Amino acid sequence: SQTIHQWPATLVQPVGSPLSLECTVEGTSNPNLYWYRQAAGRGLQLLFYSVGIGQISSEVPQNLSASRPQDRQFILSSKKLLLSDSGFYLCAWTTGTGHYGYTFGSGTRLTVV
């Protein structure tokens, strides 16, 4: 069966420090991968998505970047965190057919201090 792993679960980082959040999917190949951010009590904002290795599309200009070094690995990074980068980050995957819903990871709570 397909599973998605996202880590770490929580992270407290100082302003100006780097960031690396990792997401891996098991049990499927060539998934579409997504990074979303959720502000407290709000909906989800799509940050990046990828339909294949090395293919990254950015939805919102910001202090973050994403990479997909392997088929089932999606990484969210920042060179220097801002206070405004705090939030709940969710990774998700789906097939490319659009016939199924997204499967989400358990999320990373990032607090920039």
Place this chain on the structure above:
Amino acid sequence: SQQGEEDPQALSIQEGENATMNCSYKTSINNLQWYRQNSGRGLVHLILIRSNEREKHSGRLRVTLDTSKKSSSLLITASRAADTASYFCATDARAAGNKLTFGGGTRVLVKP
């Protein structure tokens, strides 16, 4: 801008009652999906309804879609305390590059 907007933003009901929440969207869609999120957790996919479907059921969940009104509703029947969560609608629309766009969610509290 958000494609889907849920109404109400919050809902409080007694166990055993039905809970209904609505979602409105702006552009034509391929499908509309409903998700549930327990506090501090990831989202769980509940139901996907395609643009050519009008109603779908899954257990105690009933989803309707009215493409003429660009709206959808999620009904939870015989609610349980464990149904307490936030519920989000999300639209898959060609105008959005076939990416999922989420609304702000409805927070549902089911009191025992």
